[in-house]
Amino acid sequence: MLSLEHTNLTNVMAQSWKRCHDFGLSPSDPVEDHILTGNRIQEVLKHNKHIVNYAEQVFEKMKDSITQSGQVALLIDARGTIIHAVGDPGFSRRAEIVQLQVGANWEEKRKGTNAIGVALMEKIPVRVHAQEHYFSSNHFLTCASSPVFDSTGQLLGVINISGKQEHYHPHTLSLACMAADSLQNKIIMEESNREHLITLKELEYTAHTNPLPLISLDRDNRIIRANQAAIRIVGKDAIGKEFIPVEGFAVETIHDHHHKVWRSVAVQNKKLSEAERRLYTFDDIAGSCPTLMQKKELAQRAALTDYPVLLLGESGTGKELFAQSIHTASARFAEPFIALNCSAIPESLVESELFGYERGAFTGASKDGSTGKFEAAHRGTLFLDEIGDMPLRAQAALLRVLQEGIITPVGSTKNKPIEVRVVAATNKNLLEEIKAGRFRADLYYRLKGIQITLPSLRDRSDIMLLVGKLLHKQNIAFPVITERAQEKLRRYSWPGNIRELNSVLVQASFLAEGEPIGPEHLLIEEEGESPLTEDKGGTIPSLKEAEVFAIKKALQSTEWNLSKAAALLKIGRTTLYRKIEEYGITVF
Numbered sequence: 001m002l003s004l005e006h007t008n009l010t011n012v013m014a015q016s017w018k019r020c021h022d023f024g025l026s027p028s029d030p031v032e033d034h035i036l037t038g039n040r041i042q043e044v045l046k047h048n049k050h051i052v053n054y055a056e057q058v059f060e061k062m063k064d065s066i067t068q069s070g071q072v073a074l075l076i077d078a079r080g081t082i083i084h085a086v087g088d089p090g091f092s093r094r095a096e097i098v099q100l101q102v103g104a105n106w107e108e109k110r111k112g113t114n115a116i117g118v119a120l121m122e123k124i125p126v127r128v129h130a131q132e133h134y135f136s137s138n139h140f141l142t143c144a145s146s147p148v149f150d151s152t153g154q155l156l157g158v159i160n161i162s163g164k165q166e167h168y169h170p171h172t173l174s175l176a177c178m179a180a181d182s183l184q185n186k187i188i189m190e191e192s193n194r195e196h197l198i199t200l201k202e203l204e205y206t207a208h209t210n211p212l213p214l215i216s217l218d219r220d221n222r223i224i225r226a227n228q229a230a231i232r233i234v235g236k237d238a239i240g241k242e243f244i245p246v247e248g249f250a251v252e253t254i255h256d257h258h259h260k261v262w263r264s265v266a267v268q269n270k271k272l273s274e275a276e277r278r279l280y281t282f283d284d285i286a287g288s289c290p291t292l293m294q295k296k297e298l299a300q301r302a303a304l305t306d307y308p309v310l311l312l313g314e315s316g317t318g319k320e321l322f323a324q325s326i327h328t329a330s331a332r333f334a335e336p337f338i339a340l341n342c343s344a345i346p347e348s349l350v351e352s353e354l355f356g357y358e359r360g361a362f363t364g365a366s367k368d369g370s371t372g373k374f375e376a377a378h379r380g381t382l383f384l385d386e387i388g389d390m391p392l393r394a395q396a397a398l399l400r401v402l403q404e405g406i407i408t409p410v411g412s413t414k415n416k417p418i419e420v421r422v423v424a425a426t427n428k429n430l431l432e433e434i435k436a437g438r439f440r441a442d443l444y445y446r447l448k449g450i451q452i453t454l455p456s457l458r459d460r461s462d463i464m465l466l467v468g469k470l471l472h473k474q475n476i477a478f479p480v481i482t483e484r485a486q487e488k489l490r491r492y493s494w495p496g497n498i499r500e501l502n503s504v505l506v507q508a509s510f511l512a513e514g515e516p517i518g519p520e521h522l523l524i525e526e527e528g529e530s531p532l533t534e535d536k537g538g539t540i541p542s543l544k545e546a547e548v549f550a551i552k553k554a555l556q557s558t559e560w561n562l563s564k565a566a567a568l569l570k571i572g573r574t575t576l577y578r579k580i581e582e583y584g585i586t587v588f
């Protein structure tokens, strides 16, 4: 009697044979003998360098048993080309005759039913033995293949073990599966290490500006990292040494699944002074240009009302600064100002984030329950940043509360009346988002109340006044900027607006070391320097030059915020990080 598994595999085989028949192949045909050689195979190998390196490590462990049992182990890319092979030299010679060698392609449509082709097609581990092969010339083989996927489930290739049919062994398929799993684990580990590195890099950059002392400890309570603020307290030499509790530091421990201490972080638990806790006010909004003054006046008048406010403007134009100023100038100034980054809410957590949840409402929920942003902002102001990126499901939930003025925490049956003033902000064109079906028109009209569009820095006539104020904030006296540097500042287009200006000035004052700031200290691309601008001879920049330029520009305008820069470039964070490494792009 056939087992279910066997029946299924038999079906898989039958379907493969049918496909081969439909391709117009006949079992007695000579097998296609095209093979990639020279530059073409070198290109494929270069493209797959990473996975081949890992496969070498995996195959190394199996090499002896594969050789002794007269087999070959192969790595095949996602398109069916063999890219690495190890095994018994005797069998390898015979195998080469049927092209079980680097450069040959074993897709079903070329080589008929075979383990590699079927595993690629069906994305499952499979054995193809003797006469199960479509072409008669392959009947002397017994082959087992298992697919390899990356962390997103995308097929990367196949591991295959082949031998003469008389060397059939029931465990060969398990061996192929184990090798594929091991290879997959190595690849996923590498990806997660890279992710970890990115997080560390981001932490490094935020730690620069984060004034709160922060220390990371290993499981033995030794200091493995500390930001500048913490180093000032514990000293540089403390890294690597045991952390002796310092007064005012709270240690929070991270446990693994077995409740073993894994890592800890020590954060200085200091109470923020009134000045540090203070939100921005209209006095903090620097500028004298008529457009900005007009927007500031409009916002000041809006602060006296309870109407919703919608702040529009490019990234870094001061939308959050305006939102806080509106709150502090309003009658709600003594109540909370709560900010929510709408683009960062995962779809599944929308309700709990906005409305909170009761204790034990869902798996993973804190046992004490949690207060949602609406409740936290009760009687105060809720600032909905990046509203244009809010997922549609969250938009529906938000609209409901704005209409009804009540919330129901997840897992609760009780309604709570909520009274908040909403200020929303986005750098997206909401009318276009509505047209594209990504933003609800009814929500737009509810949020719009008073709409204030902030000017981009390039459209402002008061850039030098801003420069003075921003340098003053860093305790640098004015004037310290040469004429040519001022000209350079005026000419630049400032895609990252005031945030970018601030970061360029911080870099410049650092580079100038107390001397007047000259154009050489301003690390911005002059418009004419752009490799994207065709010069008079019409030279087109190379793809690499264009990429480096775009990446640098995105990093500069987001102050090296990798997530924001990747979003500007419309690529993933991991890809951005890889390119930064590949092109050797540095901070300055």
Ligand SMILES: Nc1ncnc2c1ncn2[C@@H]1O[C@H](COP(=O)(O)OP(=O)(O)OP(=O)(O)O)[C@@H](O)[C@H]1O
Binding pocket: 284, 285, 286, 287, 313, 314, 315, 316, 317, 318, 319, 320, 321, 322, 385, 425, 426, 427, 498, 499, 502
């Ligand atoms: N008129 C201004 N005067 C002084 N500083 C300003 C002004 N406008 C913006 N800034 C500063 O520029 C930086 C960016 O401002 P803010 O975060 O408010 O911009 P945003 O428009 O909300 O940006 P994003 O859309 O990227 O969130 C902040 O450090 C802010 O203090």
